[in-house]
Amino acid sequence: MRISAVRTADLLLPKRLSEQLNPWLLRLDQLFDGSNQHAVAQRVSLIAFSVRIFSAMIALISQVIFARWMGQFEYGIFVLVWVTVVILGNLSCLGFQTTVIRFVPEYLERGQLNHLRGILFTSKTFAVGLTTLVALIGAAGVYIFRDRLESYYVAPFIAGFICLPMIALGDTLDGTARSRSWALVALTPTYIVRPILTLIVMSIGHVTGFAPTAMTAIISAIIATYATSLFQFLVVRHRFKTVVEPGPRTIEFGHWFAVSLPIFLVEGFFFLLTNADVLMVGRFLDPEKVATYFATVKLLALVHFVYFSVKAGAAQRYSELMQSHNQAELGQFARDTARWTFWPSLAMAMLLLVAGKPLLYLFGAQFTDGYPLLFIMVIGVVARASVGPAESLLNMAGRQNICATVYAVTLVVNICLSILLIPIYGLAGAACATAFSMVFEAATLSLTVYYRLGITMFVFAGRSEAKPAKEEI
Structure with a gap:
């Protein structure tokens, strides 16, 4: 049975005070229980906001611990490598992580389930495949031009490229879940589970005697990223079975790519702008x-x-x-x-x-x-x-x-x-x-x-x- 804020106020508060609060409490009820799309959007935003608050707390705590353990120099190396890897992982999706948000509601509204299955399959396969190629090229490039880089960046960058496919998969799964307004499924793995796991793995390494270097932190991030992305994949796949049953796929890659490319440019430039500094x-x-x-x-x-x-x-x-x-x-x-x-x-x-x-x-x-x-x-x-x-x-x-x-x-x-x-x-x-x-x-x-x-x-x-x-x- 749903708990209504309005009814609770009527029962517990004086009548005059309850009447004064009713307009605000009614908005609260509509926010948490409203079925119209405006209420859903507000609810998803509130959930996302709450996840981000918790995530920011976790990130702050974990980064403070990392900085204290590693020292300013090693922490700076880790920061530059990890930011670069996250940027490349996001860009390598070529906009498909947002394209899926646009097409899933459209295909569901029109009953085009074959197209729906096609976009779900293509978005993940394309992102993982392309980022694997980018990772191989990137690692090879760092190794070939290692003499032109500061020596302390070479090994961390090569290791960091291992994360690219799972970062791209996580971003695509985020968009897939957001297309159905599954805010917790979309945001929790990347913004809560992954940083917590990274901190746990880093802590285990620290306790067992591994030096608190940038390389140790990157390896911890790799383990956490693979674990969270694969788990998120299983959850999203399971939940979509209630939306669309397995069946034939209609692949319109050219059409989707034509839509994704401008989105990629928009989000790519935005992501670069956010991290370019x-x-x-x-x-x-x-x-x-x-x-x-x-x-x-x-x-x-x-x-x-x-x-x-x-x-x-x-x-x-x-x-x-x-x-x-x-x-x-x-x-x-x-x-x-x-x-x-x-x-x-x-x-x-x-x-x-x-x-x-x-x-x-x-x-x-x-x-x-x-x-x-x-x-x-x-x-x-x-x-x-x-x-x-x-x-x-x-x-x-x-x-x-x-x-x-x-x-x-x-x-x-x-x-x-x-x-x-x-x-x-x-x-x-x-x-x-x-x-x-x-x-x-x-x-x-x-x-x-x-x-x-x-x-x-x-x-x-x-x-x-x-x-x-x-x-x-």
């Missing part, structure tokens, strides 16, 4: 500086995960509203997602600026050098939050090309500013380049959504009627 710091500065910068960025994730949480719940709903051609409802939902993103992000940002220095001190006294960077970079994070998951709306609306262009330009701006500022101003230059790029990205995406879809996607936008969308050129 760490790579650029690694290019110009030593591992100790990389470690300090990464620890600071890890704290910023406490703010930025609000954006990802809303995006996780909104993508499917965007796709459904595009299919229904309800422009007014789509516009209102887009503005709602901007509000869901901005206000929690702003609150988290204020808390982070207050608690940032003590949190950085947990990594080690030398890591507090990154505290001033928070005041710079938080500007960009809040600016991005003010427009919500605008790029997800553009993707689901078939405007991948223009969205990819926006991110390409933003990435170029970020890299150019990093090349100019980091050699002169060090970590502060990297922070300024990142913050400016985020502000530029947010403004450009908001204008693109307005001119292409006729929707004012901004936190302070009113409830005005949406204009007719312009056709993609």
